[in-house]
Amino acid sequence: DAGVIQSPRHEVTEMGQEVTLRCKPISGHNSLFWYRQTMMRGLELLIYFNNNVPIDDSGMPEDRFSAKMPNASFSTLKIQPSEPRDSAVYFCASSPTMPQGSFYNEQFFGPGTRLTVL
Amino acid sequence: QKEVEQNSGPLSVPEGAIASLNCTYSDRVSQSFFWYRQYSGKSPELIMSIYSNGDKEDGRFTAQLNKASQYVSLLIRDSQPSDSATYLCAVSNQGGKLIFGQGTELSVKP
Secondary structure, three states: OOOOEEEOOEEEEOOOOOEEEEEEOOOOEEEEEEEEEEOOOEEEEEEEEEOOEEEEOOOOOOOOEEEEEEEOOEEEEEEOOOOHHHOEEEEEEEEEOOOOOOOOOOOEEOOOEEEEEO | OOOEEEOOOOEEEEOOOOEEEEEEEOOOOOOEEEEEEEOOOOOOEEEEEEOOOEEEEEOOEEEEEEOOOOEEEEEEOOOOHHHOEEEEEEEEOOOOOEEEOOOEEEEEEO
């Protein structure tokens, strides 16, 4: 079974350009998470979806960032306009649906997109 | 106080020794605890999950949880050079969010 798929794996762009990162979760997983990892701040949760609905976007740094999940097998994270401080590795992760009241949340990560904004 | 705290390391152990990685968390209602391994340039890989007090063993790995002390640890027995990586502790409550520590870098010397 394929794991979480992310594209592109590497992205180099210039400041001010729009960047779109893509993610396909593991089939059957109903929760999807976007993370950003930097040396300074570690692994930070940006936003997560449950059944395609955004549940918590409190980690999204500012209005330049937006995320969508139009269906159960696809999500995008968009940065517009991009800035050099957005340079980081962006991970997408997915987890199985948790039964109501459950707290088991094993998340499985994709390979990540390394973004460099010049 | 950070929500999840780990010593950044690096922790250096000789091959064949036991590596002990520690993590403390601040939210008492946390219910699920995870250890991820991350090799340089790669994504985090789930290696252990633990939900109740006590020990949980899987091969060379043992996770230990003490909710009263808000403490979770990972022991790696018979450490191998291939275990050299950064180990991330993650904590979750019923809301489903995972909060990660900064990670502990482990180096196993041949």
